[in-house]
Amino acid sequence: MGRPARIGRAAILDAALELADQDGLDGVTMHAVARRLNVTTMALYRHMDGKDALLDGLVERLLTGFPQQQARQPGEQWLTAMASGIREIARRHPAVFPLLLTRPAVTPAAQRVRDAVVAVLQDAGLTEPGAKRAERLLSTAVLGFAASEVTGRFRQHDQAVLDQDFAELLRWLRLALASPPAAEENG
Amino acid sequence: MGRPARIGRAAILDAALELADQDGLDGVTMHAVARRLNVTTMALYRHMDGKDALLDGLVERLLTGFPQQQARQPGEQWLTAMASGIREIARRHPAVFPLLLTRPAVTPAAQRVRDAVVAVLQDAGLTEPGAKRAERLLSTAVLGFAASEVTGRFRQHDQAVLDQDFAELLRWLRLALASPPAAEENG
DNA sequence: ACCTGAACACCGTTCAAGT
DNA sequence: ACCTGAACACCGTTCAAGT
Numbered sequence: 001m002g003r004p005a006r007i008g009r010a011a012i013l014d015a016a017l018e019l020a021d022q023d024g025l026d027g028v029t030m031h032a033v034a035r036r037l038n039v040t041t042m043a044l045y046r047h048m049d050g051k052d053a054l055l056d057g058l059v060e061r062l063l064t065g066f067p068q069q070q071a072r073q074p075g076e077q078w079l080t081a082m083a084s085g086i087r088e089i090a091r092r093h094p095a096v097f098p099l100l101l102t103r104p105a106v107t108p109a110a111q112r113v114r115d116a117v118v119a120v121l122q123d124a125g126l127t128e129p130g131a132k133r134a135e136r137l138l139s140t141a142v143l144g145f146a147a148s149e150v151t152g153r154f155r156q157h158d159q160a161v162l163d164q165d166f167a168e169l170l171r172w173l174r175l176a177l178a179s180p181p182a183a184e185e186n187g
Numbered sequence: 188m189g190r191p192a193r194i195g196r197a198a199i200l201d202a203a204l205e206l207a208d209q210d211g212l213d214g215v216t217m218h219a220v221a222r223r224l225n226v227t228t229m230a231l232y233r234h235m236d237g238k239d240a241l242l243d244g245l246v247e248r249l250l251t252g253f254p255q256q257q258a259r260q261p262g263e264q265w266l267t268a269m270a271s272g273i274r275e276i277a278r279r280h281p282a283v284f285p286l287l288l289t290r291p292a293v294t295p296a297a298q299r300v301r302d303a304v305v306a307v308l309q310d311a312g313l314t315e316p317g318a319k320r321a322e323r324l325l326s327t328a329v330l331g332f333a334a335s336e337v338t339g340r341f342r343q344h345d346q347a348v349l350d351q352d353f354a355e356l357l358r359w360l361r362l363a364l365a366s367p368p369a370a371e372e373n374g
Numbered sequence: 375a376c377c378t379g380a381a382c383a384c385c386g387t388t389c390a391a392g393t
Numbered sequence: 394a395c396c397t398g399a400a401c402a403c404c405g406t407t408c409a410a411g412t
Contacts, residue, residue, distance in 0.1 A: 190394070190395060190396085191394095191395085192394080192395065192396095193395080193396080194395095194396095226396075226397095227396070227397055227398080229396075229397070229398085230395075230396050230397075233394085233395065233396075234395095
């Protein structure tokens, strides 16, 4: 009954992530991944449900690298730490990163990241629906900024300017978190 | 010397946008666009510089549909109008919209949109570098939110929740614009 | 159970040729 | 000047067959 597997889901994702980092998203093809693993293209289909599942797997890889924030840090240092960590991931994997804004954040890995941020926000005094809403806006702003940086949307500006942009973004977010909304309904 | 052209850049972009709206970005192929125009694939290359130029052209199409804001509106109504207009474009062209965060905003059309927003912000009292920075963060937040909505990143939530999210986002942005940064350097 | 071979419809792009 | 025909390397995916 059967021989040992020469590849697996993990090895496939490793190879795909390397290809993405080297050649961009267009370089991530089933054929290229298989070639890198010294296997025929069709062998991948036993371990991965197709190209779309492969891309979802890459997004999951990035998510598991996200910084986990501890609640109850002094001031709003957790915000800086989290946003900076996310920005670093974008720099490390510029081709894959924008997919975070493109694919639904409903996988277990994504939910774990969201829950952690919501917990910190509740710890900081927000109501549960308020914390969940703030998490959505927070993550959108930070992901959007990091993605813009990495796709070259701001390519006319040098690093110093973008660093100041980032600092200003954090100031905006702290302002918002310090000023609670008037009413609260719906989750 | 030559016969009249049966197609042109405009017709190609029309066809491509229709395909994107109907079948998603994956449906936008040189072959499919040509088929829709009753022309061979190779005919496109005389009018369009390849697939990448085609996608850039689609982004340009969306940008020219962006709302142009008048300065000196009472309150910050221009912000609501602009953000709502952008949100509507996202709904109308959900497949193409995320490309706005993915492709550099350096084309003439993109620059025009940016300049208009910067002008309004200066009119509201920001310094020039401050207005330019605010424009970058503003557009990132609004584009990021609209893109998230349209790619299904928030698909667990129904429309009412997302509408409240949007209102809260606008509140955040107004707060930020009402509170000028401490120092100003670099553009 | 795992991988390969053969095959298919489709993709982006080039070049020479027709009108 | 504009479009077509023929062609190429590559893509995602399926299915039957080998070990």
